[in-house]
Amino acid sequence: MVVSLKLLSIYVMGVFYVIVGLTHFKDPEWFTRIVPPVLPYKLALVYVSGLFEMILGIFLMIPRMRNIAAKGLIVLLICVYPANIYLALTNGAAMEISPSMAWGRLPFQFVFIGLAYWHSKD
DSSP, rough: OOHOOOHHHHHHHHHHHHHHHHHHHSSHHHHTTSSTTSSSOOHHHHHHHHHHHHHHHHHTTTTHHHHHHHHHHHHHHHHHHHHHHHHHHHHTTTTTOOOOHHHHHHHHHHHHHHHHHHHHHO
8 A cells, every 4th residue: 555645744744743742841941942032931832832732743643633733733833933033043042053053944844834734735
């Protein structure tokens, strides 16, 4: 049986979101460092975003929930984008990574949004 590239990407991304969501709880301080300073309740924001990543990642792998999960992931990815912008603006210092890595992360968010959009289509 041949598995389609789309179906494979759905499961890869679903597992990816679950794993990343879990790391929000395992090492929340790593994520709080890139929450923009203007936002309050940094730890709560990290936990909430991690929870949504896990739930939406699981739902992405359930065919009848896939459409809503993909749309939810698009919203989530847009909501967390300011953290990636903040990281880039610190030239990576917020997470002790190189400036090229910090700035290089920015376009990948659009790849993830594009994948989520593709996954929302039957």
